Amino acid sequence: MTQLNFTLDFDKLKEGVMQSSLNDVLKSTIVIVLNQYMEMERNQYMQNYSHERDPEREDYRNGYYQRDFALNIGTISLKVPRTRSGNFKTDVFEKYKRNDQALILSMIEMVVNGVSTRKVTKVVEQLCDKTVSKSTVSDLMKQLDPVVKEWVERRLNNQYYRYLYVDAMYIKVREYHKVVSKAVYIAMGVNTEDKREIIGFQIANKESKENWKTFFESLINRGLQSPKLVISDAHEGLKSAIQEKFLGASWQRCTVHFLRNIMDHMPKKNTVEARQHLKEIFRASTAEISRTLKNEFIEKYGDDKRFEKVIDTLDNGYEDAVQYYAETKNTHKHIRTTNALERINEEIRRREKVIRIFPNQDSAFRLIGAILMDLDESMDKGNRRFIYERN
Template structure:
């Protein structure tokens, strides 16, 4: 196990403690530990300590450069060691990226849950004391694309789904500098272990038989087998698409939609 010897600047720590600024104490401690760790990594790379003369020396020291690191308690500045040949690379930032990823995922989760980019930027500023632009948050959400695409195209032939619920909802979407209404087709299944699973979703302009057929054909291309029963509302286009794409599957009208249809024809009293 690597052993580190820290030369702590007690004046900085004492000043932070006296000022009762616990964040400053944590930041100063992290900076000292990480700087010392990178120094040790450079020694191991050079195979020689500072001012040590040895025939096994690999290279020579070449000062430091500063690099910022954003933590949940704020931004810190580290002194990253360099070598003359430039082939030394510290593992600190690579290792921290795994921890930093949790912070990034928290930001992405806020976006998924409907928090605006402006609010996400304000939250990050309050947590870290460092303001991030709305464009940075927007760029960050692009990291969701490969995750969503992998989920949306996952194979469905690994399990049989005897019951499928099909429904559509309308959402507002910004398209070509204007807000329009679009239909989102959603298929939810119940597997043989009685667990619910969203099979997929698709955005289209309107709810029609042709659009539902394209959605069902996409699910079938991923390996979906014809279920025993499909539950949906009584939309004519949806019923027609089910009859064409899932021959032999039984259809049942959704009782929730049926009750809502009845209520719309009842007196408000």
């Protein structure tokens, strides 16, 4: 590594700090450092020092030229050494190119994390003394397209996913001069190492059996095998698609959604005890205890006409909501609900709220895909697992 031998007058530096903004001091210091760094580079290239006579020299120093260097604290002006042959080149501006690339990546990351393109332009102007238009930010986002496409289409046959969580959320997209709702289908799997992966998503016009079948077919074509258990809400089209496309898989109805459906029919007054009883049914440690609690609830409230719809809903949906008991006990809290996937939806929603209305479906696919890639990379890193020790 090149050694930089220079000294700073700390009294002057202290005076500068007292009289100038911190950015100005930093800029001045960086100018000194980089100018001397480039001078040392030229000395190494020449294999001698300035004014040093050398009869075997092959090139001569030829002064300097000015060049701007964009940093995250602003733009600085550097004295770049040159030689008469023009063969000497400093590596500082390779770092300059990387700085521009880092700026591009940072802009993309800001948008992915929910910063509006309008705010991105202001941030870049303040940090880098550069003006960036909203259209430029949008164009930069298109650099994500091949990356997202490759991730979405990656093969799934190198892992077996025991549990599959699926859900749909709605976004707003501008289409043919109108604002329309689009359904975003998302699938998350838990593999044999008990780690979660976001294994696919697609955007469709609405949530329907045919669209769910198309989504599942795309996963199967990429190598997904039928899981042991599929966890979802009770959308009729989704249920039918699961039965048709994942032969041999059990379906676990999300207990949170199911309880919500039951509670919708619950009388408003004097039902605190009944509500608690219902929750305990799905928190029981074994299937036997759960079934006993369920039967006790029906026996206790069966003669009360206010509970007629409550009991019908419970009775009709109970079996689908307790499939998790067939799995080992340590998995129950993880697989009885779609909470793990709901949290992913919330992250998308948090960042999507900044945009509110996507300008087109491609932009929605690009941004949501980038968010999901980011979330996928951060889930269950290292030795961390979603489901821990097995019984």
